[in-house]
Amino acid sequence: DAKTTQPNSMESNEEEPVHLPCNHSTISGTDYIHWYRQLPSQGPEYVIHGLTSNVNNRMASLAIAEDRKSSTLILHRATLRDAAVYYCILRGHNAGNMLTFGGGTRLMVKP
Amino acid sequence: DVKVTQSSRYLVKRTGEKVFLECVQDMDHENMFWYRQDPGLGLRLIYFSYDVKMKEKGDIPEGYSVSREKKERFSLILESASTNQTSMYLCASFRGASGAYEQYFGPGTRLTVT
Numbered sequence: 001d002a003k004t005t006q007p008n009s010m011e012s013n014e015e016e017p018v019h020l021p022c023n024h025s026t027i028s029g030t031d032y033i034h035w036y037r038q039l040p041s042q043g044p045e046y047v048i049h050g051l052t053s054n055v056n057n058r059m060a061s062l063a064i065a066e067d068r069k070s071s072t073l074i075l076h077r078a079t080l081r082d083a084a085v086y087y088c089i090l091r092g093h094n095a096g097n098m099l100t101f102g103g104g105t106r107l108m109v110k111p
Numbered sequence: 112d113v114k115v116t117q118s119s120r121y122l123v124k125r126t127g128e129k130v131f132l133e134c135v136q137d138m139d140h141e142n143m144f145w146y147r148q149d150p151g152l153g154l155r156l157i158y159f160s161y162d163v164k165m166k167e168k169g170d171i172p173e174g175y176s177v178s179r180e181k182k183e184r185f186s187l188i189l190e191s192a193s194t195n196q197t198s199m200y201l202c203a204s205f206r207g208a209s210g211a212y213e214q215y216f217g218p219g220t221r222l223t224v225t
Contacts, residue, residue, distance in 0.1 A: 032210035043201045043216035051211075091210030099203075099214055101153050
């Protein structure tokens with residue numbers, strides 16, 4: 001899987017939108033951009049993924065830059081339950097089975 | 112909602128005991144995995160299975176075995192538990208190996224071997 005770069009940590013206020021950035025300048029044309037999060041003492045949780053177009057689901061939105069070298073996970077209204085480590089991962093068409101998590105971004109949400 | 116469940120959230124076992132960790136998914140996925148997660152080491156793949164009765168070793172299979180008799184169930188067995196197997200164990204499943212598919216994880220089993 002190609003490399004991604006994320007800030008180590010971010011802070012947000014409850015009820016406000018949060019934009020979590022991810023840089024992936026070496027992304028290839030067949031790489032999907034995946035986001036997972038992991039709450040304390042829990043298994044990782046799938047959030048969203050996309051290839052080229054922006055994606056929305058009930059948890060979040062994924063905004064993908066036109067050149068695909070960066071993306072942003074958007075939580076529209078942060079809650080205390082969104083405090084977690086968020087991982088941005090690239091997976092190619094023949095990605096194989098294993099997921100490899102990098103350092104991720106630790107999101108802290110203040111009440 | 113898709114679901115991956117694990118038999119226990121917390122488990123304490125003694126050195127030398129045989130330990131069974133069970134995982135069940137309700138998504139009819141072919142592929143199932145066992146990882147362990149330790150601080151600073153990220154996720155490490157122990158075993159995976161891409162079909163009933165099929166299994167493949169991951170990166171750290173030593174001391175572990177697996178069983179997949181039914182599509183929805185994947186069991187991890189610690190033949191003789193040791194203290195270095197104290198860890199968080201995570202089961203996951205997904206439809207296919209392509210990047211188009213997401214993985215779904217269970218809540219994890221925190222195993223302590225004393």
